Amino acid sequence: MKKGSLLLLVLLLLSGSFSFVHAQLQFDSALHILDSRYPQEKLYLHYDKSYYNPGETIWFKAYIFSSNIPSQISKTLYAELLDEKGKVLQRKVSPVVVSSAAAAFDLPPDLSSSVLYVRAYTDWMLNFDTSFLYSKAIPIVQIKKTPIKALAAPKSFLQFFPEGGDLVNGLESRIAFKATDIKGLPYKVSGDIIDSKGKTITSFTAAHDGMGFFTVTADEKNPYRANWKDAAGKMQQTPLPQVKNDGIVFKAVQSSAAIQFTVSRPDAPVKPNAVVYV
Numbered sequence: 120m121k122k123g124s125l126l127l128l129v130l131l132l133l134s135g136s137f138s139f140v141h142a143q144l145q146f147d148s149a150l151h152i153l154d155s156r157y158p159q160e161k162l163y164l165h166y167d168k169s170y171y172n173p174g175e176t177i178w179f180k181a182y183i184f185s186s187n188i189p190s191q192i193s194k195t196l197y198a199e200l201l202d203e204k205g206k207v208l209q210r211k212v213s214p215v216v217v218s219s220a221a222a223a224f225d226l227p228p229d230l231s232s233s234v235l236y237v238r239a240y241t242d243w244m245l246n247f248d249t250s251f252l253y254s255k256a257i258p259i260v261q262i263k264k265t266p267i268k269a270l271a272a273p274k275s276f277l278q279f280f281p282e283g284g285d286l287v288n289g290l291e292s293r294i295a296f297k298a299t300d301i302k303g304l305p306y307k308v309s310g311d312i313i314d315s316k317g318k319t320i321t322s323f324t325a326a327h328d329g330m331g332f333f334t335v336t337a338d339e340k341n342p343y344r345a346n347w348k349d350a351a352g353k354m355q356q357t358p359l360p361q362v363k364n365d366g367i368v369f370k371a372v373q374s375s376a377a378i379q380f381t382v383s384r385p386d387a388p389v390k391p392n393a394v395v396y397v
Contacts, residue, residue, distance in 0.1 A: 189218035305329030310347025
């Protein structure tokens, strides 16, 4: 009895297996017939870059396959460029040659989107579900425009060196000057010496290597300043050294035969035991 039951169970299992195999063969055969009668096309697009900037061109080439081999069905490729809302911005129609086609989208320079989409398809692909249409997101990298700062005008310096070291009230002094830029290089400078009332006392111009001299009579109550042009041609103002009420002025005058030295002081009482070094 037990052997008969076991044999019956085996026969039932074999019968079920044969039924399953038969059903599977029928299903595979139906798929083969469907694929042969209504073959589907698939697209693969190859791009020249993985992302783009506004103003650039999206170059691509499309390859069309059917049943994993190059398709011979379609002769025209349609490619569309869409924005984030699905609006078609550009549309290209390209002939299919040897199962492939090429096209390009020109991005406008003022494009503000961060992503666009490329959708591609053939006439044959429209016979099936639209979810099978090719679609790919294309990153758009916005270039930050940094304002180009105007190069600052080179800084210039004008230094004054009173002969003898100081300007003394009421005494005529010869003042040497030197003009340099921020790198310490000399340049030819010119300008005027102006008093506190705006009157021009004298003018000066560099003789060589940004250097020269002029002569003024110092006035403690009427300070002077120099109006001059820097290396960029911009007007500048520099005050002359502070005028002292007491002191001496040293002056050297060279002639063809000798050098004459003069030491001057204001008409004021001399301090007892004052020592002057020349």
